[in-house]
Amino acid sequence: xxxxxxxxxxxxxxxxxxxxxxxxxxxxxxxxxxxxxxxxxxxxxxxxxxxxxxxxxxxxxxxxxxxxxxxxxxxxxxxxxxxxxxxxxxxxxxxxxxxxxxxxxxxxxxxxxxxxxxxxxxxxxxxxxxxxxxxxxxxxxxxxxxxxxxxxxxxxxxxxxxxxxxxxxxxxxxxxxxxxxxxxxxxxxxxxxxxxxxxxxxxxxxxxxxxxxxxxxxxxxxxxxxxxxxxxxxxxxxxxxxxxxxxxxxxxxxxxxxxxxxxxxxxxxxxxxxxxxxxxxxxxxxxxxxxxxxxxxxxxxxxxxxxxxxxxxxxxxxxxxxxxxxxxxxxxxxxxxxxxxxxxxxxxxxxxxxxxxxxxxxxxxxxxxxxxxxxxxxxxxxxxxxxxxxxxxxxxxxxxxxxxxxxxxxxxxxxxxxxxxxxxxxxxxxxxxxxxxxxxxxxxxxxxxxxxxxxxxxxxx
Ligand SMILES: Cc1ncc(COP(=O)(O)O)c(C=O)c1O
Numbered sequence: 291x292x293x294x295x296x297x298x299x300x301x302x303x304x305x306x307x308x309x310x311x312x313x314x315x316x317x318x319x320x321x322x323x324x325x326x327x328x329x330x331x332x333x334x335x336x337x338x339x340x341x342x343x344x345x346x347x348x349x350x351x352x353x354x355x356x357x358x359x360x361x362x363x364x365x366x367x368x369x370x371x372x373x374x375x376x377x378x379x380x381x382x383x384x385x386x387x388x389x390x391x392x393x394x395x396x397x398x399x400x401x402x403x404x405x406x407x408x409x410x411x412x413x414x415x416x417x418x419x420x421x422x423x424x425x426x427x428x429x430x431x432x433x434x435x436x437x438x439x440x441x442x443x444x445x446x447x448x449x450x451x452x453x454x455x456x457x458x459x460x461x462x463x464x465x466x467x468x469x470x471x472x473x474x475x476x477x478x479x480x481x482x483x484x485x486x487x488x489x490x491x492x493x494x495x496x497x498x499x500x501x502x503x504x505x506x507x508x509x510x511x512x513x514x515x516x517x518x519x520x521x522x523x524x525x526x527x528x529x530x531x532x533x534x535x536x537x538x539x540x541x542x543x544x545x546x547x548x549x550x551x552x553x554x555x556x557x558x559x560x561x562x563x564x565x566x567x568x569x570x571x572x573x574x575x576x577x578x579x580x581x582x583x584x585x586x587x588x589x590x591x592x593x594x595x596x597x598x599x600x601x602x603x604x605x606x607x608x609x610x611x612x613x614x615x616x617x618x619x620x621x622x623x624x625x626x627x628x629x630x631x632x633x634x635x636x637x638x639x640x641x642x643x644x645x646x647x648x649x650x651x652x653x654x655x656x657x658x659x660x661x662x663x664x665x666x667x668x669x670x671x672x673x674x675x676x677x678x679x680x681x682x683x684x685x686x687x688x689x690x691x692x693x694x695x696x697x698x699x700x701x702x703x704x705x706x707x708x709x710x711x712x713x714x715x716x717x718x719x720x721x722x723x724x725x726x727x728x729x730x731x732x733x734x735x736x737x738x739x740x741x742x743x744x745x746x747x748x749x750x751x
Contacts, residue, residue, distance in 0.1 A: 294320065296328055297336035305346035308337070312347065313356055316367055323369040327357060353690040355383070376491070378483030378705035392694070393732065394721050396701040398530060398677060400569070401720045404649035405596045406642035411635045415628065423627035431615060431624035435634045440603050445587065446578030448605030452615050453625045457565045457590035457602045462488055463614050464586050464604070465521060468559050469494055474519040476558070478506055480680070480706035480714070482530050485523060485563070498708035501532055503672045504540040508547050515551040519558050522548070526575055526587075528566035531706050531716040533657070533674020535572035545580030559610065562587045566676040568594035569650045583607050593677065594646050595636050599629055653677050656719045659726070663733030669740060679717040681736055686712050689739040696735035715739075 299320075300311040315321040327333075330348065334341040348365050351357040359365045375383060382396065423433075430437075432452045440451050454460045469475060471493035477486060479498035489496045497517055499510035506524045514522075524544075527535035536544075548560065560577050564570070567589045578585035586606035591599055604611065618624075636642040653676065660679060661671050671679065683689040686703055693700055693715075703714035722732065 294325075296321075297333060300337060303337050303339050303343070305343050305350060308333075308344060308347035309350045312351055313354075316356055316370075321367050323367050325367045326363075327365040327367070329364060349691040349695065350687065352694055353687060376484060376487040378487045381705045382483060382701050392697045392699045393724075393728070394699045395717050395719070395732070396699045397720065398701075398718050399597060399720050400593045400649070400677065401652070401723055403723065404645070404652055405594075406636050406639075406645035408596070408632070411632055411639065411642060414635050414639070415631045419628070419631050423631065424624075427623065429624075431618070433627055433630045433634070436603075436630050436637075439634065439637050440589075440605065443574075444605050445574045445576035446582050446585070448578065448582070448587065448611075449608045450611035450615075451603060451605040452611060453601050453603050453630060454614075454618065455600045455602070455622070455625055456592060456597075457563050457588050458484055458488070459600075460586075460588040460590075460602045460604045461485060461523065461561060461563060462492075463618065464559075464561050464588075464606075464610065465489070465492055465494070466617070467610050467613050468561075469520045473521075474517055476511065476514045476519045476522040477708060478524055478529070479708045479710060480531055480703070481523075481708065482525070482563070482565070483705035486705075486708060496708055498710075500710075501529060501534055503532075503534050505529060505534050505536040506540075506544060508540070508543045511544060512547045512551075515547070515556060515558070518556050522558050522560045524560065524562060526562045526564050526577075527572040528570040528674075528676025528678075530565060530676065531678045531701075531703070531714070532680040533672070533676055533678055535570065535675045536575045538573070538575055541575045541577050542580060545577050548577070548581060548584070557584065559606075560585045564589045566593050567591055568646050569653055569677070570675050571650055571654045572675045578606070586610055591633060594649065595633060595642075599633060601625055601629060601633055653719060656722050656729075659729045660717075660719065660722065660733060663729050664737060667733055667737030669737050677719045679719065680714050681717050681740060682714050683740045683742075684713075685743045686715060688742040689715055692739035692742045693735055696739070698732055698735045700736075 299315055300308055330341050330344045334344045348357065352359060355368060357365050358368050437451055454463060474495045474497055475489050476499055477489065477496045478501045480501065486496060497514040497519055499514050500507045562576055562585060576585060576587050578587050586604060588602050588604050590602040657674055661673065664671060690702060701716040703716060704712045706716065717736065722728065
């Protein structure tokens with residue numbers, strides 16, 4: 291209700307108490323999306339507190355996406371985050387309404403200007419393909435020219451290959467084949483939030499293993515294997531959020547740990563999520579080079595060729611893939627053959643190949659530019675690959691508030707963590723396209739935010 295007497299509902303007059311009272315009013319529906327909050331000055335007078343106290347509460351509410359400051363138009367209540375999103379995605383989707391006014395480095399989507407252009411590829415596909423690309427519902431879900439390209443570039447000999455609707459779809463379908471309710475899965479910590487939600491939804495117990503600059507830590511994996519998991523989920527390169535990539539040596543070490551576990555009777559499958567695919571600068575290393583019968587390797591084309599192709603390739607043992615494909619025949623059946631043809635075109639056309647190579651170089655250059663600028667501000671980070679940077683901060687919510695005030699949005703670190711401290715935020719580079727001045731502005735904002743701590747006046751709810 292616009293114009294309501296908000297002060298009447300506030301007992302605890304600390305920033306935390308004020309923010310909590312407002313968020314209760316939003317949850318109960320007494321304050322609705324679009325309602326304007328009182329001005330900082332007016333509420334400070336009503337509550338007999340300093341304007342900084344109210345302002346701290348407003349900043350904390352903005353940081354979690356409940357309200358948005360619209361300058362002279364005041365601070366307004368935002369629509370609720372989408373109820374159809376799984377829990378960790380919801381946590382990451384803070385303040386979506388205000389994206390226009392900030393530099394949004396919170397979403398992991400690729401820079402649309404770096405994707406290969408679809409127009410010429412669509413025209414070529416339309417000119418050369420018959421109108422109906424599916425002659426039988428019983429044909430292989432993977433078209434033959436795409437299979438040939440995948441075989442030629444797969445990092446190990448995979449007895450079966452197919453394509454599904456993105457990397458998360460591939461992980462979900464593979465986990466369904468390998469595990470059951472109550473089963474155990476080794477996950478990276480930090481890891482990709484939707485995959486953690488997926489494990490929770492499937493009723494799987496997650497066993498977190500730390501990640502260092504070369505990916506999953508072998509000693510952590512050895513410990514985790516004692517609880518007899520059915521699957522080990524890892525990202526082989528351009529890890530989200532840390533940017534870590536397996537070296538050939540680390541892949542060998544992890545495979546050795548799994549092999550010695552095999553000797554004791556355990557035999558989990560490894561699911562590799564190469565979500566950055568061709569925009570990663572690190573080599574396409576896979577544990578499948580050592581354990582070809584236990585590794586399901588996934589390569590997404592979302593970052594390199596566009597999330598709307600919705601295509602990820604999956605390769606691995608026939609025993610897993612045949613069941614996965616058979617199960618999928620009782621649902622979508624196959625990934626659009628038109629889109630598969632489009633992907634084949636984009637994987638063979640010179641201009642499209644150039645565009646993807648250029649994208650890879652550009653993300654690499656953005657990583658280096660930001661890391662170098664951060665070093666000038668006294669923050670030294672490990673070199674990262676892909677489109678994410680994992681920034682250590684003294685206090686996550688203080689950092690988010692500071693960055694929001696500086697017009698920069700990043701993702702909170704909390705949804706990525708299974709265990710351990712919440713002491714990072716994730717910075718994605720898809721939208722960091724503005725050149726050196728923008729990089730400097732962002733580095734300055736990140737470095738300032740990294741050291742920020744909440745004072746008594748700005749502690750969030
Ligand atoms: C680690 C990881 N896996 C999977 C995905 C999603 O990939 P896809 O679009 O192929 O489902 C992402 C997207 O950012 C990711 O970071």
